[in-house]
Amino acid sequence: MKFPNKISQISLTALAALALSACETTTTVDPTPMQSPFDANHQALVILDTHLDTPALLVQPWFDITERHDYFTDYTQVDLPRMDEGGLDGGFWVLYTPQGPLTEDAYEATRDVALLRAMSVQKMVAANPEEFEIAKTADDAWRIGRSGKKVVIMSIENSYPLGTDLSLVETFYKLGVRMIGPVHSRNNQFADSATEIETVHDGLSPLGYELVEEANRLGMVVDGSHASQKSLADMISASKTPVVLSHSGTSAVYMHPRNIDDEHLKMLADSGGVIQMNALGAYLRELPANPERTEELMALRQTYSNPGDMTSEQYDEYLAARNEIDAKYPPAMAEFEDFYDQLTHALRLIGPDHVGIGPDWDGGGGVIGLEDVSDYPAITQRLRDDGYSWDDIQKIMGGNVLRLLAEAEAYAASLKDGSEG
Numbered sequence: 001m002k003f004p005n006k007i008s009q010i011s012l013t014a015l016a017a018l019a020l021s022a023c024e025t026t027t028t029v030d031p032t033p034m035q036s037p038f039d040a041n042h043q044a045l046v047i048l049d050t051h052l053d054t055p056a057l058l059v060q061p062w063f064d065i066t067e068r069h070d071y072f073t074d075y076t077q078v079d080l081p082r083m084d085e086g087g088l089d090g091g092f093w094v095l096y097t098p099q100g101p102l103t104e105d106a107y108e109a110t111r112d113v114a115l116l117r118a119m120s121v122q123k124m125v126a127a128n129p130e131e132f133e134i135a136k137t138a139d140d141a142w143r144i145g146r147s148g149k150k151v152v153i154m155s156i157e158n159s160y161p162l163g164t165d166l167s168l169v170e171t172f173y174k175l176g177v178r179m180i181g182p183v184h185s186r187n188n189q190f191a192d193s194a195t196e197i198e199t200v201h202d203g204l205s206p207l208g209y210e211l212v213e214e215a216n217r218l219g220m221v222v223d224g225s226h227a228s229q230k231s232l233a234d235m236i237s238a239s240k241t242p243v244v245l246s247h248s249g250t251s252a253v254y255m256h257p258r259n260i261d262d263e264h265l266k267m268l269a270d271s272g273g274v275i276q277m278n279a280l281g282a283y284l285r286e287l288p289a290n291p292e293r294t295e296e297l298m299a300l301r302q303t304y305s306n307p308g309d310m311t312s313e314q315y316d317e318y319l320a321a322r323n324e325i326d327a328k329y330p331p332a333m334a335e336f337e338d339f340y341d342q343l344t345h346a347l348r349l350i351g352p353d354h355v356g357i358g359p360d361w362d363g364g365g366g367v368i369g370l371e372d373v374s375d376y377p378a379i380t381q382r383l384r385d386d387g388y389s390w391d392d393i394q395k396i397m398g399g400n401v402l403r404l405l406a407e408a409e410a411y412a413a414s415l416k417d418g419s420e421g
């Protein structure tokens with residue numbers, strides 16, 4: 001699920017103008033006078049999330065990442081004050097674009113949307129240099145995370161905007177992308193999707209294999225979330241370095257096409273890979289249908305079709321109307337324990353070296369008790385209650401994915417100095 005956004009044509013001139021228009025905003029963090037040993041240990045972790053869909057909000061005129069927002073009012077889940085509160089040190093900021101037709105014109109228009117997203121992330125960092133820093137390597141991420149600044153690494157969800165021009169992989173690498181997922185909710189030029197009944201390529205397409213090779217050459221982590229299990233298996237066998245599932249679940253706990261069965265989870269772990277646990281309700285349990293709510297939400301979207309085109313006043317009106325629907329027909333939501341059951345299953349099956357956290361913030365994730373990034377301590381507390389050491393928790397909270405990034409870097413470096421391939 002994605003925040004609705006229909007921006008389709010952005011010129012590169014507009015991108016340049018946007019990059020130059022960075023506003024100057026700073027925030028102050030309240031000192032925490034008395035911390036419990038738990039809080040001190042939790043805050044000392046470098047916690048990285050592997051799927052922050054927040055860049056979709058950065059391009060909205062009404063969103064300011066430095067201000068505290070309220071999930072129950074505006075449905076956003078990530079901002080600086082809440083990151084500080086939850087101990088989230090940053091992570092992988094997603095350049096998501098929806099799947100469109102497989103034509104050159106559509107590729108080009110969507111490529112520009114993806115570039116705009118990358119520029120909006122760069123702008124966020126440029127406007128708040130004391131708060132954010134781009135990490136180009138795993139070592140950068142450890143250093144930045146420990147410095148108190150927020151780690152910014154970009155990732156691509158859906159490689160569709162690359163079209164058939166794989167030289168763009170390096171363009172995005174240079175902009176800060178270090179993780180790349182070939183496919184989203186529909187089959188595309190690179191791979192079959194988990195959520196399509198028909199398969200087109202029986203896994204990765206020939207171009208998909210080239211994409212994996214190019215990602216390996218540059219030192220990017222390949223992301224198998226949203227890919228069909230056959231596509232995932234192909235990625236695992238083709239990639240020279242371990243694959244991540246940046247926001248996925250386990251089908252042993254709840255059967256859903258977006259979740260991964262035990263056989264593929266073991267395959268992932270045997271090759272060194274990591275699953276980052278999703279918290280998107282519909283992938284965690286059967287949620288009751290709510291036709292009245294669906295109908296009213298659809299009518300609301302007819303009236304306010306594109307939040308990206310709204311003024312702040314119009315957006316406030318839209319939110320008020322949406323809050324009213326929530327009050328009348330409350331959304332069915334999964335609960336913390338549904339998320340935790342998935343996490344526990346993966347931890348028991350493949351161990352704490354191969355599991356992490358990727359709830360899909362600002363992309364549809366969030367359950368009761370884990371509504372936004374201020375709730376990370378709830379996960380840590382539960383893992384402590386279950387006997388996990390602080391060392392294991394550090395791996396789960398960010399160490400594992402940074403190991404993957406370091407392995408991707410090492411492989412790319414080995415190609416350059418001729419010691420591999």
Ligand SMILES: [Zn+2]
Nearest residue numbers: 157226247363
């Ligand atoms: Zn997703």
